[in-house]
Amino acid sequence: MDSDRSFKALAIIYLLALVFLFDVNVVEIGIQCYALEEEQCTSDLSPFLPLPYSDTSQMACKNIWNSFFIRYSQTDDNTVTIILSTIYTTGWVGIGFSKDGMMLNSSCMVGWVSMQGGHARIKQYHIEGFTPSEIIPDQGEIPLTNVPPFVVLNRATLYLAFQLKYPYRLKEQSILLAFGSKHPHPKHHLLTLHDDKTSIKFDFSSG
Missing domain, CATH: 1.20.5 (Single alpha-helices involved in coiled-coils or other helix-helix interfaces)
Known part of the structure; x- marks a missing residue:
């Protein structure tokens, strides 16, 4: 006992x-x-991001997936400014906009730092299929403004910044987040297979 x-x-x-x-x-x-x-x-982004992206005084900031953070603002004329940031070592990082939460027929902004010369690049892609040749660079339906998109690696964090203009107020939107550890093709910029991805609903009208 x-x-x-x-x-x-x-x-x-x-x-x-x-x-x-x-x-x-x-x-x-x-x-x-x-x-x-x-x-x-x-953190202060002004030392390495140009205007209007460096002015984050009116931006909300949220952690949306793993080490992915999004800063965003929306003006009365429906101009949306977005800064996506995440820890970066190699390969590419992307954020996509989808009508149904699926990859097919979505458009995305992808950024990376090239292995040759360390040049930072950002491009829009249109996903017409699931093979690299069907993910078309320099095409897509993201309504970019005349403000050039910008990408920069600061310390160990990659920042993708771009600005959109809609005819209506952007509210809840399906967005895709993904990254790949292998760089896009150095000449044709075709994307390599992603290592991981997710799809979430995000409300751009909330602060």
């Missing part, structure tokens, strides 16, 4: 220790996520 009680007591102590360690890990992860969000959403 005493041995059973001792075993149960030890089991309870062991379980409590596991719960304590789990809670500590959860708290540490939460602190790390909060610190990353604070860094991404409060």
